[in-house]
Amino acid sequence: MRSLSFPWVFAGTLIGSTVPLALSLPQAQPLRDRSNSANVTCAGVPSTFPTWQQLPTQTTLPDPFLPLKYTTTDNAGSAGAATFAQSVMTGQGSHRIQTSEEWYACRQPEILTFLQEYQYGYYPDHGQEKVEATRSGTSVSISVTAGGKTGKFKATISLPSGASASKPAPVVINIGGMQNQPYLGAGIAIAQFDYTTVAADSNSKTGAFWDIYKGRDIGVLTAWAWGFHRTLDALNLTVPEIDASRVGVTGCSRLGKGALAAGLFDTRITVTMPMSSGVQGLGPYRYHAMSGQDETLENSKSGAGWWSDSKLGTFVNHAENLPYDAHTIAAAIAPRALIIDQGTGDQFTNSKATAVVVYPAAKVVYDWLGAGDKIGMSVRSGGHCDMSGFTSVLPFVQQIFFGTKSTKDYTNLGTYGPPMTTTYPWASAVPKVS
Ligand SMILES: *[C@@H]1O[C@H](CO)[C@@H](O)[C@H](O)[C@H]1NC(C)=O
Numbered sequence: 001m002r003s004l005s006f007p008w009v010f011a012g013t014l015i016g017s018t019v020p021l022a023l024s025l026p027q028a029q030p031l032r033d034r035s036n037s038a039n040v041t042c043a044g045v046p047s048t049f050p051t052w053q054q055l056p057t058q059t060t061l062p063d064p065f066l067p068l069k070y071t072t073t074d075n076a077g078s079a080g081a082a083t084f085a086q087s088v089m090t091g092q093g094s095h096r097i098q099t100s101e102e103w104y105a106c107r108q109p110e111i112l113t114f115l116q117e118y119q120y121g122y123y124p125d126h127g128q129e130k131v132e133a134t135r136s137g138t139s140v141s142i143s144v145t146a147g148g149k150t151g152k153f154k155a156t157i158s159l160p161s162g163a164s165a166s167k168p169a170p171v172v173i174n175i176g177g178m179q180n181q182p183y184l185g186a187g188i189a190i191a192q193f194d195y196t197t198v199a200a201d202s203n204s205k206t207g208a209f210w211d212i213y214k215g216r217d218i219g220v221l222t223a224w225a226w227g228f229h230r231t232l233d234a235l236n237l238t239v240p241e242i243d244a245s246r247v248g249v250t251g252c253s254r255l256g257k258g259a260l261a262a263g264l265f266d267t268r269i270t271v272t273m274p275m276s277s278g279v280q281g282l283g284p285y286r287y288h289a290m291s292g293q294d295e296t297l298e299n300s301k302s303g304a305g306w307w308s309d310s311k312l313g314t315f316v317n318h319a320e321n322l323p324y325d326a327h328t329i330a331a332a333i334a335p336r337a338l339i340i341d342q343g344t345g346d347q348f349t350n351s352k353a354t355a356v357v358v359y360p361a362a363k364v365v366y367d368w369l370g371a372g373d374k375i376g377m378s379v380r381s382g383g384h385c386d387m388s389g390f391t392s393v394l395p396f397v398q399q400i401f402f403g404t405k406s407t408k409d410y411t412n413l414g415t416y417g418p419p420m421t422t423t424y425p426w427a428s429a430v431p432k433v434s
């Protein structure tokens with residue numbers, strides 16, 4: 001169960017070729033052990049990904065249960081565009097996913113595929129990479145070779161007292177720094193790498209990732225995600241005091257967007273911890289101005305276009321035609337754990353909408369999959385990237401790593417009050433759990 005690859009994409013059988021209508025996606029996807037599940041036939045992603053013009057304008061969060069193929073406007077028939085959009089938004093679309101088997105075999109891989117197409121760029125095939133690492137004290141040197149090219153970077157580690165090869169500690173890998181002491185005190189190791197050595201936060205295409213993959217249309221958030229994963233590979237190779245099967249990933253703001261991508265693209269990540277992450281993180285594209293300030297698809301794309309692939313740019317001024325929103329990204333991580341932190345004083349990253357729109361909409365899917373306790377929302381006082389966010393989410397992380405029941409209620413949205421259910425109307429029509 002190594003990191004994900006997308007064989008049906010890279011095999012060249014899907015993109016740019018004719019695909020039968022009832023295409024069945026290969027079952028090789030190692031998202032979950034499927035050996036005991038019934039056979040499932042998937043709708044399959046369209047052979048050509050729809051453009052914004054071919055997708056309905058959805059003013060509310062898209063229905064996570066409706067396959068992309070049945071979301072496109074050519075399904076409208078005689079109903080007309082507005083009626084079709086209304087039915088799609090309210091969970092009345094036809095051919096929705098009906099069972100958790102279909103979710104894991106069809107819909108979750110489909111979401112991962114179209115997120116790479118529309119936003120992240122295609123994650124490199126880890127099967128083609130050779131990872132080597134050496135350790136010297138608290139420093140781990142990482143070298144990745146693929147296609148005759150090599151990229152190198154370093155990570156540092158801090159171990160909690162008592163960690164040993166026979167009693168290995170879980171680890172949180174971070175970029176940009178975090179509050180180490182409470183974690184170390186709780187028996188959790190910390191690893192960190194300098195994200196700029198993996199990929200600069202600019203258009204310069206410098207760093208270990210680009211030393212190997214320069215020329216590809218991949219966003220820097222994906223490059224940072226790759227940095228998390230290769231750090232985990234290296235820890236697993238050289239630090240026996242760390243338990244590589246209990247792993248958290250975190251970062252704040254743009255680095256929170258990167259941590260979210262890290263959790264999304266590798267099933268080895270046990271708990272994903274995006275802090276103050278905003279748009280292209282867990283701030284929604286829709287409902288973007290609910291906290292007074294306004295990070296949007298438009299200004300994130302013009303301010304830091306390198307975070308995503310170029311395709312996302314084609315949706316600028318058409319964000320409501322995106323067939324997904326931040327809740328879709330969160331839901332695709334299920335059933336693995338996700339804890340979201342936002343400060344009520346943080347207006348720019350739209351803390352309110354993350355809490356009352358995105359989190360509860362994603363939780364509908366987690367609940368439906370029987371994993372409702374694996375997603376949590378930490379609404380705390382304070383602002384953008386306050387270190388207090390790390391202590392705020394710690395009891396959740398301890399529950400995931402050690403099974404120690406958290407006394408803190410991560411469904412409580414504090415002063416924001418109840419979820420805004422009108423923003424995800426399909427939730428009143430979730431498929432019957434089978
Ligand atoms: C799935 O289908 C194959 C081929 O038809 C069959 O051999 C297999 O037993 C089926 N598995 C299950 C779990 O139904």
Ligand SMILES: *[C@@H]1O[C@H](CO)[C@@H](O)[C@H](O)[C@H]1NC(C)=O
Pocket residue numbers: 001232233236237244245268
């Ligand atoms: C760690 O390495 C071992 C041996 O290669 C492998 O079986 C295991 O899956 C790896 N664990 C992680 C979390 O990568």
